[in-house]
Amino acid sequence: MLRIDVLTLFPRMLDGFLAESILGKGIAAQHLAVSVHDLRAWSTDKHRTADDRPFGGGAGMVLKPEPVFAAIEQLQSPGCCRIYLTPDGTPLSPTLAHDFSKQQHLIFLSGHYEGIDQRIRDGVIDQEVSIGDYVLTNGTLAAAVVIDALARFIPGVLGEEKSLTHESFTNKLLDFPQYTRPAEFRGMSVPEILLSGNHAEIEKWRHARQVEKTRLVRPDLLK
């Protein structure tokens, strides 16, 4: 079973995320185990300080090295992968999520405000991951995004394994449009072909829609 530890100053942000839906069921079925830790548990002063002002000046606060080193050194196991969520990291991709899903133990570190002391990145981080070209206020939701993306690759987490093969980015294409009942709604009809029962033609239609959508929205994927 994949073990995941998340280090954050805002552990309650993940309460609902870990309890609900497919991820909640995956954890209940012991396909993965996720523990969320408050970094302040490793701060040593009476105010439970985990951050401080940046050397050299500037706005905001920076996570201090002492509590983070102590937390990671206590939680890590041989061969585990220690990941810092950061906008200047490697962009998250299906391949990266799949690689993470094959690991035994992952530790995610979330920064906040201005980020974290560089010595943490140099000393106790193996990989840096970004969830996109925008800046969040802290990395807790970014950790949730990576966990959600990797969990889908753990056998058993998705009820129907085949749902993995028909998703955006498989074969570098975005997904095709989906419809359900009723066949007619407010004058809008489901495309005739989907009601035909002709599976070969439906596959062809879906593939054409995938190419069309990808060309329109993400032409870079087709290159």
Ligand code: SAM
């Ligand atoms: N000063 C940092 C910079 O410009 O790269 C941004 C710090 S950001 C305001 C605070 C924290 O949010 C970061 O330490 C990181 O953990 C998290 N974060 C923000 N955007 C992120 C993204 N796109 N991907 C992953 N983590 C992100």
